[in-house]
Amino acid sequence: MTLTFNADKYKELLTAYLPKLIKNEAENEQALAIVEDLMHRERTPEEDELYQLLITLIEKFEQEYYQPSQQNNPLSILLFILEESEKSRDDLVAVLGTEDFIDNILNGQKKINTEQALKLGEFFHVESSLFME
Numbered sequence: 001m002t003l004t005f006n007a008d009k010y011k012e013l014l015t016a017y018l019p020k021l022i023k024n025e026a027e028n029e030q031a032l033a034i035v036e037d038l039m040h041r042e043r044t045p046e047e048d049e050l051y052q053l054l055i056t057l058i059e060k061f062e063q064e065y066y067q068p069s070q071q072n073n074p075l076s077i078l079l080f081i082l083e084e085s086e087k088s089r090d091d092l093v094a095v096l097g098t099e100d101f102i103d104n105i106l107n108g109q110k111k112i113n114t115e116q117a118l119k120l121g122e123f124f125h126v127e128s129s130l131f132m133e
Helices: 007-017 025-039 045-065 074-084 089-096 099-106 114-124
Strands: none
Touching: 007 045, 025 045, 025 074, 074 099, 074 114, 089 099, 089 114
């Protein structure tokens, strides 16, 4: 059975959560709590869309307020999502390749390329652009 996106259900979610640009730590904490809840369950297509939207808003806030001088840091994002999703290094090996290759990425010796970013985005159910510089 293929799940289809229901615009009305998505509108209900948007109305319930009222996602918007995050401007302070309290709003960021609220968004993180929703993401945490959504992360640990089977999501509907509408919930997945909300989940990805909130992650994008959180990342934007955190980049601007916690790392204003740094551009997108794919390694930090990967490590954060890896920890939050309770996935392991071994899961990354299954997605991207050998243990040595994963070690090189996690140690900052190799950069994540476009193909790898796409795989990571699919694996974590987030935008692949989070893993690209």
